[in-house]
Amino acid sequence: MRRSRIFGLVGIVWLALTLLALAHATRLALFVAPTEETMLDVQRIFYYHVPTSMLSLVFPYVNLVASIFYLAWRRSEPLRALTADAVAIAAAEVTVVYASISLVTGMLWGKAAWGIWWAWDARLTSMLLLWLLYVSYLMLRKLSSPGQTQTLAAALSVFAAIDVPIVFLSIRMWRGQHPAPVFGAGPDSGINPAMMPAFVWNVLGWVMWGVFLLAFRYALERRRQETEQESALKAIEDSLEIAQ
């Protein structure tokens, strides 16, 4: 059996399991988890907002590692460097998707809970900056002239990743409108144990979905690279025929 067919089958099974996990997670979040006393039903945004926000701080590191490998391999092993570049662009796009969700769900929750859509506090501002950095990364790749695009994008990725620890530490170092960390912030942190299954299933579901998107986008980029290589080879062959 061809390798691409095996990957296709694994992808379909993975997608089916992911959608089942997400359906179960959504059911738990909306209908099974207890209603929070202060915010009532709007607190259920938590089950989507927190896992997607967590993942929007993980995928930039996938982009960073792939970009470092690209920079290391671009001269010595150009074919492997292309593989790393495909991972980097896939991770950057998935980062933008997850960061967009984090911002949108956060604003909707903020409007309901605080009465305002936005506050320029450290967490919200650093998260917006993260989103802007990865949108800039994608725009650079799309709009710059060919030749140095991948190298420039990889260098930008190294600087963009610096914002990730700032986003993570912002609610630990500075007090603002955004609440303190729910987990790992002392004896009073954490959630009601009855809320945990909904939270854990949502983390699992969104991780699986993120991995699926990353793999699918990577495969698309490899397919594009293959097409470009074929076109370049054909152009060389055509030019040789004309020369003869």
Added chain:
Amino acid sequence: MNDSYYFHRWIFLNANRDGPMQAHHLLAAYAAVWLIQGGYAAWVVYQWWCAGKLLRPALSLNSDSDEDL
């Protein structure tokens, strides 16, 4: 006021804690998540299909590039 005004107000503008808007903000947030994720996934599927159309003639010329396990 037309229907779109009320729809917009229903989804976004009323943050009254005791009113029904609690559920509406929740609905908007969950819908936004699926809209963004689904929209991106649909875009990748479309690009995959477009890239496949470009790749097919090239592959037929080089059938030995298929990798058999």
